Amino acid sequence: MIRFENVTKVYEQNARPALDSVSLEINRGEFTFLVGASGSGKSTFLRLILKEDKASSGSVYVAGQNVANISSWRVPKLRRGIGVVFQDFRLLPQKNVFANVAFAMQVIGKSRSIIRETVPEVLKTVGLEGKERRMPHELSGGEQQRVAIARAVVNRPGILLADEPTGNLDPITSMGIMGVLDKINQNGTTVVMATHDDDIVNEMRRRVVELKNGKVIRDEAKALYTSMIPVVGESRRLRDASGEELNRAQGAQL
Amino acid sequence: MRLLFILGEIGSGLRRNLSMVISVVLVTFVSLTFVGAAGMLQMQINQMKGFWYDKVQVAVFLCNDGSTAVGCASGSATKEQQANLQAMLESPAVKPYINDFQFESQAEAYKHFKEQFSNSPIVDSVSEDQLPASFRINMKNPEKYEIISETFSSQPGVETVSDQRQVLERIFSWMNGASVAAIGVAAVMIFCAVLLITTTIRLSAFSRRRETGIMRLVGASKMVIQLPFILEGVIAAVVGALLASVTLWLMAHFWLNGDLSRQFLNTPFISSTQVLVIAPVLVALGAGLAGISSLLTLRRYLKV
Numbered sequence: 001m002i003r004f005e006n007v008t009k010v011y012e013q014n015a016r017p018a019l020d021s022v023s024l025e026i027n028r029g030e031f032t033f034l035v036g037a038s039g040s041g042k043s044t045f046l047r048l049i050l051k052e053d054k055a056s057s058g059s060v061y062v063a064g065q066n067v068a069n070i071s072s073w074r075v076p077k078l079r080r081g082i083g084v085v086f087q088d089f090r091l092l093p094q095k096n097v098f099a100n101v102a103f104a105m106q107v108i109g110k111s112r113s114i115i116r117e118t119v120p121e122v123l124k125t126v127g128l129e130g131k132e133r134r135m136p137h138e139l140s141g142g143e144q145q146r147v148a149i150a151r152a153v154v155n156r157p158g159i160l161l162a163d164e165p166t167g168n169l170d171p172i173t174s175m176g177i178m179g180v181l182d183k184i185n186q187n188g189t190t191v192v193m194a195t196h197d198d199d200i201v202n203e204m205r206r207r208v209v210e211l212k213n214g215k216v217i218r219d220e221a222k223a224l225y226t227s228m229i230p231v232v233g234e235s236r237r238l239r240d241a242s243g244e245e246l247n248r249a250q251g252a253q254l
Numbered sequence: 255m256r257l258l259f260i261l262g263e264i265g266s267g268l269r270r271n272l273s274m275v276i277s278v279v280l281v282t283f284v285s286l287t288f289v290g291a292a293g294m295l296q297m298q299i300n301q302m303k304g305f306w307y308d309k310v311q312v313a314v315f316l317c318n319d320g321s322t323a324v325g326c327a328s329g330s331a332t333k334e335q336q337a338n339l340q341a342m343l344e345s346p347a348v349k350p351y352i353n354d355f356q357f358e359s360q361a362e363a364y365k366h367f368k369e370q371f372s373n374s375p376i377v378d379s380v381s382e383d384q385l386p387a388s389f390r391i392n393m394k395n396p397e398k399y400e401i402i403s404e405t406f407s408s409q410p411g412v413e414t415v416s417d418q419r420q421v422l423e424r425i426f427s428w429m430n431g432a433s434v435a436a437i438g439v440a441a442v443m444i445f446c447a448v449l450l451i452t453t454t455i456r457l458s459a460f461s462r463r464r465e466t467g468i469m470r471l472v473g474a475s476k477m478v479i480q481l482p483f484i485l486e487g488v489i490a491a492v493v494g495a496l497l498a499s500v501t502l503w504l505m506a507h508f509w510l511n512g513d514l515s516r517q518f519l520n521t522p523f524i525s526s527t528q529v530l531v532i533a534p535v536l537v538a539l540g541a542g543l544a545g546i547s548s549l550l551t552l553r554r555y556l557k558v
């Protein structure tokens with residue numbers, strides 16, 4: 001579904017690359033955590049999938065298509081296939097819950113009747129039934145993030161990207177959000193979530209891709225936030241990530 | 255649905271930036287009024303040229319009692335002098351240059367004068383013998399005025415030779431100057447209008463960056479994102495252009511065809527209907543300017 005081939009992203013010349021020859025494949029229906037410290041390149045990774053930024057070298061494939069070959073007038077079509085949620089929710093403060101979700105359908109020209117039918121369904125999926133008329137400021141942080149998730153998936157994208165969606169939420173509320181994302185993933189949507197919330201990652205036991213300084217230093221299935229293999233030094237980690245450990249992880253998956 | 259949505263966005267944009275939108279309307283209104291005024295002056299010049307050029311003549315004025323010119327040393331022009339001049343006009347040296355000529359006696363001159371200034375008190379202070387008699391010459395080619403002037407101005411009994419066309423040319427060149435000035439003012443104002451539209455669109459894009467950011471992420475097309483902004487500028491400019499057109503029409507209707515045409519009975523003024531030809535030009539100009547400047551602004555300030 002998403003494939004990175006030797007992708008390097010350099011924002012400013014002679015600064016270190018935000019992504020450094022990253023190669024990675026995420027399959028359809030997978031749930032992947034992207035972990036790493038601030039500045040390790042998680043958001044950059046997600047932006048490249050959306051074609052918000054251009055890779056400096058290497059290729060990014062989304063649904064089998066090299067995004068570099070998508071002309072600017074077809075980029076909206078790419079983005080319709082991808083939902084995004086952020087740490088700061090990004091709701092429209094003067095629109096109520098229903099209108100916020102409906103907005104995503106209006107702007108791509110969906111008919112009123114389809115909107116009236118779909119929005120309540122999606123709000124139910126994220127656990128907000130009965131709150132259609134609330135304004136964003138009348139909602140808790142967790143509820144606001146649910147609205148944002150509803151908006152991201154209302155057009156039934158094949159991919160959902162979440163950039164630290166629980167970054168502003170307390171642990172219990174965060175687990176609720178994870179439940180929603182998990183449900184969306186169960187329905188067949190590929191989910192990529194950038195986070196540095198270790199509890200969540202440890203709880204979920206999904207694939208973990210760890211970035212450090214723009215490099216992939218770990219890629220494990222059903223993993224924890226930190227690798228369980230004792231780490232002596234960086235070189236050891238790298239070797240593990242690129243070799244044995246990866247194989248073992250994949251073996252465990254089978 | 256999308257159309258309704260875009261219209262709604264335009265409405266909210268116009269409301270949110272009301273004071274800026276009003277200033278765009280006013281600035282385009284003033285600048286396009288000047289553009290239109292320049293256009294009207296040109297139309298008026300053409301109208302007057304068409305009307306006057308085949309009527310204007312070279313006039314050879316004869317001496318009367320009060321004349322002080324060298325050729326008038328012997329006082330008022332005599333019958334012989336008049337006959338002599340007429341013979342010259344019919345001579346082969348002059349005849350090829352003129353279509354025809356007429357003699358206007360002092361009595362006729364007085365009559366025309368009275369007609370021309372019928373509603374002016376000046377008529378009462380002028381008597382028949384103060385006005386000169388003249389030969390009115392219709393030239394084949396008005397440019398050849400010099401030949402008549404050289405031939406006749408030194409003749410006895412001739413006070414002066416005047417080319418009416420020169421008087422008109424002076425008026426036309428004055429009017430041309432005025433229309434160039436109007437264009438100059440218009441250019442400055444249009445420049446202001448473009449800057450103002452640019453700023454307005456930029457502010458508008460900034461105040462709605464959250465919406466446009468979301469639109470972009472959920473895959474709204476470039477057109478859906480940009481059109482509300484562009485139309486916002488275009489609508490404001492078109493309103494300005496319509497105001498300018500109405501103003502020009504009122505000017506033509508109540509001033510040119512009202513006061514002025516009562517004062518200058520012999521002058522053919524352009525009609526208010528003719529002025530309406532300018533309106534679509536102004537609207538197109540306003541819409542085009544606003545459209546292009548918003549488009550360029552959005553390219554820089556609104557990521558899509």
Ligand SMILES: Nc1ncnc2c1ncn2[C@@H]1O[C@H](COP(=O)(O)OP(=O)(O)O)[C@@H](O)[C@H]1O
Binds near residue numbers: 039042043044045
């Ligand atoms: N628009 C940008 N311009 C310049 N540098 C950037 C930009 N975005 C990110 N970076 C740099 O790229 C690196 C990776 O950033 P980012 O992908 O945001 O990391 P993360 O999301 O993991 O915190 C950081 O060093 C950051 O400073």
Ligand SMILES: [Mg+2]
Binds near residue numbers: 039042043044
């Ligand atoms: Mg980030």
